[in-house]
Amino acid sequence: MTKESENWVKCPHPVEGDTIRWKEPIWAAPSKPRGKPAKMGDQQITAEVTHAGEFFELLVLNVAKIAGGGTIKVKAGDEIRRKSSTIAIGDCYKRS
Numbered sequence: 002m003t004k005e006s007e008n009w010v011k012c013p014h015p016v017e018g019d020t021i022r023w024k025e026p027i028w029a030a031p032s033k034p035r036g037k038p039a040k041m042g043d044q045q046i047t048a049e050v051t052h053a054g055e056f057f058e059l060l061v062l063n064v065a066k067i068a069g070g071g072t073i074k075v076k077a078g079d080e081i082r083r084k085s086s087t088i089a090i091g092d093c094y095k096r097s
Contacts, residue, residue: 042069
């Protein structure tokens with residue numbers, strides 16, 4: 002399947018086994034011991050849901066920087082956890 006033929010549909014509630022993608026910020030290291038980190042840019046993560054619940058366990062398939070600067074800390078093959086609210090805020094889409 003080529004990138005042009007992939008169909009992504011809005012997915013407010015992903016389930017186990019779905020391949021999803023969403024956007025999330027890239028944060029800079031805080032400049033003060035108790036300082037709030039600054040947003041450096043945005044990244045788009047494509048991952049497979051391995052466990053769904055309050056926290057999603059995800060296997061990262063692809064990560065791409067889509068805006069701004071900063072360093073991407075997640076790479077393909079990583080297993081990550083994200084809250085369901087974080088994914089919902091990130092404009093989640095599911096591969097159909």
